Amino acid sequence: MANAMPKWKxxxxxxxxxxxxxxxxxxxxxxLLVMGYVYYGGxxxxxxxxxxxxxxxxxxxxxxxxLRRRSLDDFNALLIGFWIACMLPAQxxxxxxxxxxxxxxxxxxxxFGGTMSAPFVPAAAGFAFLTVCFPEVVFSYAPSALxxxxxxxxxxxxxxxxxxxxxxxxxxxxxxxxxxGPMGTGSIIVLAAVFAASFLIKxxxxxxxxxxxxxxxxxxxxxxxxxxFGSRWGSVGMELCSGSLLFAGVFLLPDPATMPExxxxxxxxxxxAGCVTMLLRILGSYEExxxxxxxxxxxxxxxxxxxxxxxxxxxxxxxxxxxKKEELRS
Amino acid sequence: MNxxxxxxxxxxxxxxxxKKPSWTSDAFLQNPILVQAIGLAPVVAAATTLRASxxxxxxxxxxxxxxxxxxxxxLKKLPGWLRVAVYYVLGLALxxxxxxxxxxxxxxxxxxxxxxxxxxxLNSLTAVRCERFAVLHTPAECLRDALANALGYAxxxxxxxxxxxTLGRGSIWGREFMSMNIxxxxxxxxxxxxxxxxxxxxxxxxxxxxxxxxxxxxxxAMELELDDRQERLEKTQRLLExxxxxxAPEPEPRREPAGESIPPSEPEIEPPQPLSLAxxxxxxxxxxxxxxxxxxxxxxxxxxxxxxxxxxSKVRPRIDKMAEQNTIRLAEIxxxxxxxxxxxxxxxx
Numbered sequence: 194m195a196n197a198m199p200k201w202k203x204x205x206x207x208x209x210x211x212x213x214x215x216x217x218x219x220x221x222x223x224x225l226l227v228m229g230y231v232y233y234g235g236x237x238x239x240x241x242x243x244x245x246x247x248x249x250x251x252x253x254x255x256x257x258x259x260l261r262r263r264s265l266d267d268f269n270a271l272l273i274g275f276w277i278a279c280m281l282p283a284q285x286x287x288x289x290x291x292x293x294x295x296x297x298x299x300x301x302x303x304x305f306g307g308t309m310s311a312p313f314v315p316a317a318a319g320f321a322f323l324t325v326c327f328p329e330v331v332f333s334y335a336p337s338a339l340x341x342x343x344x345x346x347x348x349x350x351x352x353x354x355x356x357x358x359x360x361x362x363x364x365x366x367x368x369x370x371x372x373x374g375p376m377g378t379g380s381i382i383v384l385a386a387v388f389a390a391s392f393l394i395k396x397x398x399x400x401x402x403x404x405x406x407x408x409x410x411x412x413x414x415x416x417x418x419x420x421x422f423g424s425r426w427g428s429v430g431m432e433l434c435s436g437s438l439l440f441a442g443v444f445l446l447p448d449p450a451t452m453p454e455x456x457x458x459x460x461x462x463x464x465x466a467g468c469v470t471m472l473l474r475i476l477g478s479y480e481e482x483x484x485x486x487x488x489x490x491x492x493x494x495x496x497x498x499x500x501x502x503x504x505x506x507x508x509x510x511x512x513x514x515x516x517k518k519e520e521l522r523s
Numbered sequence: 524m525n526x527x528x529x530x531x532x533x534x535x536x537x538x539x540x541x542k543k544p545s546w547t548s549d550a551f552l553q554n555p556i557l558v559q560a561i562g563l564a565p566v567v568a569a570a571t572t573l574r575a576s577x578x579x580x581x582x583x584x585x586x587x588x589x590x591x592x593x594x595x596x597x598l599k600k601l602p603g604w605l606r607v608a609v610y611y612v613l614g615l616a617l618x619x620x621x622x623x624x625x626x627x628x629x630x631x632x633x634x635x636x637x638x639x640x641x642x643x644x645l646n647s648l649t650a651v652r653c654e655r656f657a658v659l660h661t662p663a664e665c666l667r668d669a670l671a672n673a674l675g676y677a678x679x680x681x682x683x684x685x686x687x688x689t690l691g692r693g694s695i696w697g698r699e700f701m702s703m704n705i706x707x708x709x710x711x712x713x714x715x716x717x718x719x720x721x722x723x724x725x726x727x728x729x730x731x732x733x734x735x736x737x738x739x740x741x742x743x744a745m746e747l748e749l750d751d752r753q754e755r756l757e758k759t760q761r762l763l764e765x766x767x768x769x770x771a772p773e774p775e776p777r778r779e780p781a782g783e784s785i786p787p788s789e790p791e792i793e794p795p796q797p798l799s800l801a802x803x804x805x806x807x808x809x810x811x812x813x814x815x816x817x818x819x820x821x822x823x824x825x826x827x828x829x830x831x832x833x834x835x836s837k838v839r840p841r842i843d844k845m846a847e848q849n850t851i852r853l854a855e856i857x858x859x860x861x862x863x864x865x866x867x868x869x870x871x872x
Contacts, residue, residue: 325707328706514856517856522864
């Protein structure tokens with residue numbers, strides 16, 4: 194056949210949109226992994242690589258058995274593994290990363306049809322699974338080997354106790370990631386730089402609206418319902434820098450499969466996730482609840498879209514009727 | 524309250540009446556939990572250990588074995604609304620002594636099962652099996668059906684209990700043999716995931732066996748459902764044939780409103796029909812020699828279950844038709860409005 198596609202092209206022919214999106218996400222994730230390596234050494238990198246390999250293996254096998262097609266070419270499995278590892282403590286056994294990645298791929302992604310069909314963000318579901326099953330392990334962070342952390346507890350734990358540490362030199366240390374916390378989500382400066390760099394891409398600019406809505410809502414609620422005994426602004430800073438909040442806002446929330454199309458629905462999506470995050474942080478029992486908030490936002494989003502569509506149809510019908518009346522009157 | 528008229532049992536389809544109890548069908552193929560999703564709550568929420576699963580299975584089996592033959596022998600003479608209440612009273616009479624006995628012994632299962640042990644008295648599986656099967660069959664057939672369903676229920680509950688205890692606590696029957704502690708499996712979400720995985724596994728196994736011709740159970744179930752649908756189709760056709768066609772009224776000349784163009788050959792407005800996702804059944808009158816309703820072949824029946832096919836052939840035309848009808852309705856509203864405005868103009872001094 195003259196027009197037969199080469200084998201290598203067949204492998205990467207489909208899923209163009211997902212591949213493009215995930216490729217950029219992968220590039221954005223790499224600096225976080227480098228920071229994890231710098232702060233925690235080889236164990237952090239080992240955790241990330243093993244989690245990613247587990248996700249890839251699960252996707253390869255389950256994709257061929259259940260979906261009956263190759264779905265590896267969109268890099269989504271790699272991302273799932275890396276993202277779950279980023280939210281875990283560096284010293285944790287890689288088996289936890291494997292368990293989270295397996296759950297994300299086998300229970301959340303593949304049964305619903307793959308990358309662009311999953312109703313929930315798989316990495317958020319994988320981390321939520323680990324949080325529910327192994328809360329003691331997932332939130333027991335070890336201090337960094339390179340830079341001595343300013344406090345022995347994580348920022349999220351300090352916030353739960355009502356303590357404030359956002360003062361003077363501590364602020365710069367926190368922004369650099371010299372805190373006790375997850376492996377790849379602590380470095381706020383790198384996260385902010387990555388987020389800013391993502392604005393260079395048009396697709397990402399559109400998606401950033403939900404991230405901005407999320408961060409602004411969390412900041413606003415943290416200001417109004419401040420949990421620390423210090424100043425309100427200190428509470429806002431601690432809320433934003435603690436746990437995986439900014440990471441979830443930059444990476445998990447703008448998922449192409451779950452993101453709404455219209456700008457105002459995106460904004461609403463981010464605002465909703467922010468509200469749920471703060472509610473869960475104040476009322477919830479776990480140290481970090483942002484993944485549950487993302488999952489809840491994923492669940493509520495289709496209802497919002499349906500309501501919007503129905504309201505749109507109704508208003509269109511009413512407008513048409515009003516036009517007719519006017520025509521008849523005139 | 525829903526009161527069934529006398530002789531209501533005769534109105535049930537003969538497919539239901541002729542259905543014979545089958546061990547493979549009731550316990551495996553039409554498993555109450557994995558296929559019919561009946562009595563799911565105790566298994567998902569409370570079957571976290573082997574012991575708890577065993578208690579749930581035994582209570583469920585006792586209720587089925589007592590209630591079903593009783594329904595087949597005596598209770599079917601009662602009206603439907605009263606029968607369901609009697610099933611629950613019987614369930615309570617069977618469950619409460621067990622609960623009392625377990626509490627007297629200080630059994631740990633009382634803590635494990637929690638609220639779900641007294642709630643087992645109101646087991647939906649018992650009510651469903653009694654109403655669907657027992658009231659239409661003899662007590663001996665009911666007993667066999669009860670045992671088959673209890674077996675199917677117990678099999679799934681025990682498998683779920685064993686997996687959740689082994690992976691969730693690293694123990695079997697309370698004896699710890701490995702350090703495993705996946706807390707998520709104790710929770711209802713773990714139960715749901717496990718039941719979902721088992722249901723998928725059952726489907727895969729059945730498809731595999733059916734494709735290789737090793738097991739024809741899937742075809743048997745399909746045949747049963749086919750019989751049922753065939754019978755419903757025949758009943759509908761009989762009703763249609765017996766109904767006298769009403770003389771069509773003379774269509775009034777429709778005056779087209781301004782701005783709305785309706786072709787003169789527009790069909791008359793029909794009352795909107797409710798959307799139905801039931802697979803399209805080809806009408807028997809399409810057959811040239813349709814003296815008897817056509818028997819749908821199994822392959823065609825299986826094809827009819829394809830959701831996209833159903834959507835394209837059944838749902839989409841209805842949606843198009845409804846959209847068309849709405850346009851016509853809008854035109855009618857306009858027409859009414861116009862006439863009202865005219866009358867208003869006439870009334871003006």
